[in-house]
Amino acid sequence: MSHSFTVNERPVEVDAPDMTPLLSVLRDRLGLTGAKPGCAEGRCGACTVLVDDRPVVSCLTPVALTEGRAVRTVEGLADPDGPLNPLQDALLEHGGVQCGACTPGILMALTALFEQDAGPDEAAVKESLAGNICRCTGYHKIVEAALAVAGNGGRS
Ligand code: FES
């Protein structure tokens, strides 16, 4: 079955069974390895991408559900040769990245939040990250980074 959608604004057409996880399509077919395979059960958030601007766990999202939709991955947040975006910069600056396994999913969850509200408070930041497990940072530095960006109206 052929599925057409966009990934980071680029139209793609993928021939795959309807129930193929979007995560596999992104990583194995499209070479976009930013979204990480963690639990594969929808519990860790490492595979989070945006579909029509909403965060989804791509390990549990069948490719058929993306038909005609806009998928965004961490690769789409900054140009390959360009500067990092404000959230990426802030995470690095505040030590919110250690092993990095959770980072792409966290960036996508925060991106969705900041697109709704450029100045979220701590509760909103924490709520947006409720589905993302980080085993390294204890979240404090991640939240601190997000609030630093929020304090600048979404800019770093
Ligand atoms: S790999 Fe998808 S939520 Fe863990």
Ligand code: FES
């Ligand atoms: S930085 Fe290691 S899991 Fe979050």
